[in-house]
Amino acid sequence: MTITLENPLLAPGLAEQIFPQAKHRGAPCPLLQVEGVTRLFGAEKGCQDISFTLYPGEVLGLVGESGSGKSTLLSVLSGRLPPDRGHVHYRNDDSGWLDIYQAEEIRRRLLLRTEWGFVEQNPRDGLRMSVSAGANIGERLMAQGIRHYGTLRAAALDWLRQVEIDIARIDDAPKTFSGGMQQRLQIARNLVSAPRLVFMDEPTGGLDVSVQARILDLLRNLVRELDLSVILVTHDLAVARLLADRLLVMRRSRVVESGLTDQILDDPQHPYTQLLVSSVLQA
Ligand SMILES: Nc1ncnc2c1ncn2[C@@H]1O[C@H](COP(=O)(O)OP(=O)(O)OP(=O)(O)O)[C@@H](O)[C@H]1O
Numbered sequence: 001m002t003i004t005l006e007n008p009l010l011a012p013g014l015a016e017q018i019f020p021q022a023k024h025r026g027a028p029c030p031l032l033q034v035e036g037v038t039r040l041f042g043a044e045k046g047c048q049d050i051s052f053t054l055y056p057g058e059v060l061g062l063v064g065e066s067g068s069g070k071s072t073l074l075s076v077l078s079g080r081l082p083p084d085r086g087h088v089h090y091r092n093d094d095s096g097w098l099d100i101y102q103a104e105e106i107r108r109r110l111l112l113r114t115e116w117g118f119v120e121q122n123p124r125d126g127l128r129m130s131v132s133a134g135a136n137i138g139e140r141l142m143a144q145g146i147r148h149y150g151t152l153r154a155a156a157l158d159w160l161r162q163v164e165i166d167i168a169r170i171d172d173a174p175k176t177f178s179g180g181m182q183q184r185l186q187i188a189r190n191l192v193s194a195p196r197l198v199f200m201d202e203p204t205g206g207l208d209v210s211v212q213a214r215i216l217d218l219l220r221n222l223v224r225e226l227d228l229s230v231i232l233v234t235h236d237l238a239v240a241r242l243l244a245d246r247l248l249v250m251r252r253s254r255v256v257e258s259g260l261t262d263q264i265l266d267d268p269q270h271p272y273t274q275l276l277v278s279s280v281l282q283a
């Protein structure tokens with residue numbers, strides 16, 4: 001099987017424009033290559049014929065109305081839901097390209113605990129609510145073979161600081177935290193293992209607007225600092241504008257438009273995207 005470096009979504013030279021650092025290395029090498037992914041639960045329910053390429057350091061937003069298939073696509077991309085058709089290839093530094101659904105289940109699960117992260121909309125689904133905040137953060141490092149208590153504790157303290165949680169709360173269980181704190185803890189738990197690729201499904205969906213703003217600010221800084229690649233599901237175009245470099249607009253299981261975020265939001269081409277953008281303006 002051959003993987004091309006061509007990105008079907010980017011015009012020649014555009015990848016270099018988005019990732020200036022890539023200029024010095026020649027053509028950037030993608031991190032994820034998605035080809036014809038389809039998973040349907042019924043006619044137009046799910047996702048179909050989705051192809052795109054994700055580059056290192058890039059934030060890709062999946063937007064579209066409720067039921068358009070965003071979460072289904074995210075589940076397929078993150079190794080949690082086998083597609084009916086199509087392939088998801090992930091480039092692993094050590095072993096080159098991996099077709100994640102050809103790989104063994106154990107390999108996929110290891111990826112999700114180490115090189116990948118998944119930030120759930122509801123932190124209850126992404127945290128262990130009754131073990132301490134510190135243990136929630138340390139767990140992923142332990143999955144990477146780090147056992148030294150002092151190291152785990154230091155990493156937990158460092159990450160609590162980074163996500164602006166009072167370090168005095170390190171031994172408290174997240175069930176005693178507010179929703180915003182829980183979401184920040186879930187972010188810390190995912191990022192402590194220095195993942196290369198993080199999936200997020202409506203990471204600020206259930207939160208108050210003011211709490212949302214703080215978390216978005218935090219995410220934006222972390223994504224830049226850590227040079228993370230992110231695939232972010234959101235129905236909120238303001239969130240997409242703030243975080244995403246590029247967007248895929250989904251409607252009834254298909255991608256109807258894709259391109260640079262600013263271009264899509266300022267000058268949408270597809271009638272559905274035009275409607276989506278104008279309904280936000282009127283809201
Ligand atoms: N496990 C499942 N079994 C049956 N149908 C499903 C399943 N998962 C999703 N669907 C259906 O597939 C369609 C797409 O759902 P999906 O959750 O991917 O949409 P979404 O874009 O994430 O929506 P939302 O913005 O509301 O989260 C919906 O019609 C949904 O009912």
Ligand SMILES: [Mg+2]
Nearest residue numbers: 070071072201
């Ligand atoms: Mg969803």
